[in-house]
Amino acid sequence: MKSYDVVVIGSGPGGYVAAIRCAQLGMKTAIIEKYPTLGGTCLNVGCIPSKALLSSSHHYEEATKHFADHGIDIPGDIKVNLEKMIGRKQAVVDQTTGGINFLMKKNNIDVFEGVGSFKDKTHIAIEGKDAQEIEAKNTIIATGSKPSNLPFIELDKERIITSTEALKLKEVPKHMIVIGGGVIGLELGQVYYRLGAEVTVIEYMDRILPTMDAGLSKELNKVFKKAKCNMMMSHKVQSVERKGDEVIVKAENKKGEVVEFKGDYCLVSVGRRPFTDGLNAEAAGVKINDRGQVEVNEHLQTSTSNIYAIGDCVRGAMLAHKAEEEGVFVAETLAGQKPHIDYNLIPGVVYTWPEVAAVGKTEEELKADNIEYKVGQFPFRALGRARASGDIDGFVKILADKTTDEVLGVHMIGARCADLIAEAVTAMEFRASAEDISRYSHAHPTFAEAIKEAALAATDDRALHV
Ligand code: FAD
Numbered sequence: 001m002k003s004y005d006v007v008v009i010g011s012g013p014g015g016y017v018a019a020i021r022c023a024q025l026g027m028k029t030a031i032i033e034k035y036p037t038l039g040g041t042c043l044n045v046g047c048i049p050s051k052a053l054l055s056s057s058h059h060y061e062e063a064t065k066h067f068a069d070h071g072i073d074i075p076g077d078i079k080v081n082l083e084k085m086i087g088r089k090q091a092v093v094d095q096t097t098g099g100i101n102f103l104m105k106k107n108n109i110d111v112f113e114g115v116g117s118f119k120d121k122t123h124i125a126i127e128g129k130d131a132q133e134i135e136a137k138n139t140i141i142a143t144g145s146k147p148s149n150l151p152f153i154e155l156d157k158e159r160i161i162t163s164t165e166a167l168k169l170k171e172v173p174k175h176m177i178v179i180g181g182g183v184i185g186l187e188l189g190q191v192y193y194r195l196g197a198e199v200t201v202i203e204y205m206d207r208i209l210p211t212m213d214a215g216l217s218k219e220l221n222k223v224f225k226k227a228k229c230n231m232m233m234s235h236k237v238q239s240v241e242r243k244g245d246e247v248i249v250k251a252e253n254k255k256g257e258v259v260e261f262k263g264d265y266c267l268v269s270v271g272r273r274p275f276t277d278g279l280n281a282e283a284a285g286v287k288i289n290d291r292g293q294v295e296v297n298e299h300l301q302t303s304t305s306n307i308y309a310i311g312d313c314v315r316g317a318m319l320a321h322k323a324e325e326e327g328v329f330v331a332e333t334l335a336g337q338k339p340h341i342d343y344n345l346i347p348g349v350v351y352t353w354p355e356v357a358a359v360g361k362t363e364e365e366l367k368a369d370n371i372e373y374k375v376g377q378f379p380f381r382a383l384g385r386a387r388a389s390g391d392i393d394g395f396v397k398i399l400a401d402k403t404t405d406e407v408l409g410v411h412m413i414g415a416r417c418a419d420l421i422a423e424a425v426t427a428m429e430f431r432a433s434a435e436d437i438s439r440y441s442h443a444h445p446t447f448a449e450a451i452k453e454a455a456l457a458a459t460d461d462r463a464l465h466v
Pocket of ligand 1: 009010011012013014015032033034035039040041042043045046047048050114115116117142143144145163184275276277278279310311312313318319320321322323351
């Protein structure tokens with residue numbers, strides 16, 4: 001029987017990063033993945049394919065709607081070749097997952113294909129292609145998550161679909177009904193409205209992106225409305241029914257009236273649930289809580305001391321970079337180091353255009369915690385760089401402690417915010433004040449100048465360009 005210092009179950013961004021860091025630190029490491037390709041949700045059916053389609057559909061939108069403004073005339077009709085677009089997405093996925101195989105080899109990590117399930121706290125049975133039993137001194141559970149559903153919806157995966165199917169449709173829907181105005185629903189909703197589908201977003205709460213700063217929700221809602229999407233807030237979906245190629249969704253509005261929506265596709269994007277099916281956690285004494293998450297302490301250790309769990313299958317934000325941080329954290333803990341993760345500084349990003357990104361506390365949270373704060377906000381429209389490229393929607397908002405000026409939260413919507421948020425994370429990691437940010441140089445002309453200007457606005461209203 002093969003024996004390892006560490007066995008990682010699941011090869012998503014949590015699992016494969018944990019395995020690499022364990023190997024770097026000199027531990028004999030193996031990884032078990034039930035699918036033939038490595039990379040988990042993120043690389044196969046999540047972050048990477050969705051960004052590939054967002055990029056392709058963005059190019060299409062630019063070509064059809066904005067090239068002419070730049071003096072670029074394209075003779076004839078511009079058409080979408082969806083098969084080719086989906087094919088390109090798959091090529092990006094294949095290249096990226098192939099890269100993980102390379103990294104496993106490079107780091108001498110043994111890869112087993114099959115479902116890993118505990119026999120006891122140091123033995124794992126693998127069922128599938130590489131069926132066998134292996135011994136693990138320590139195990140890291142990184143089994144991730146699956147799309148959630150509402151109990152009364154029957155997903156047929158053809159017309160009533162999850163994000164996984166939405167990434168490989170064979171036609172552009174005529175009318176896509178998106179249930180859930182969260183990150184995944186909005187990103188995929190934007191892909192398909194750009195490609196020509198009518199899109200209706202039905203959200204139970206009174207705004208899209210309900211966990212983010214309300215100002216960001218409002219601004220992105222405007223963008224979707226401008227694109228003629230039907231944004232139905234405060235609607236509680238009651239039923240989803242398929243009749244032939246038609247999907248009928250009924251939802252109750254605030255007045256208690258039942259409203260009917262008819263489309264040809266319904267994307268159910270109501271969140272994700274932790275996935276531990278087939279793991280046989282009980283055999284190792286690993287507790288799963290009533291939310292389906294693997295229960296962990298502050299060291300990400302489960303109820304069994306030599307077994308750890310990370311990523312989407314434990315508490316906290318379901319994000320690839322959070323899973324990666326946790327993977328490194330556990331590897332370094334096993335090596336006797338004392339790593340640290342500041343969960344307050346894990347940024348959240350929505351890759352629509354304009355992009356939405358945030359880190360730290362929202363105004364809503366600061367108010368709830370009775371923390372006095374100042375606000376500095378700056379619109380992208382006032383930046384030369386934004387006008388030059390035509391990306392004028394959005395703003396940067398900095399929240400700083402009223403007394404100490406320490407930056408407590410940064411919320412932004414606009415071009416390239418997914419990348420710009422890294423500056424805010426860095427500043428907050430080093431506990432910068434708004435004045436600190438306002439005093440270092442930002443290249444001109446860049447979108448990043450909005451961060452400096454927002455910091456100037458937060459410190460005695462000193463923004464220069466509004
Ligand atoms: P996963 O990536 O889910 O990987 C778990 C792996 O474990 C899977 O490969 C699974 O097959 C395997 N597994 C499970 N059980 C077993 C078993 N018993 N034996 C063997 N293998 C097993 N996050 C971002 O940060 N940015 C984004 O832009 C982003 N976009 C997304 C877009 C979409 C459409 C979706 C669905 C998700 C997106 N996410 C994004 C979320 C991100 O994909 C997850 O947070 C991330 O993949 C979690 O990583 P993980 O390692 O915990 O689990």
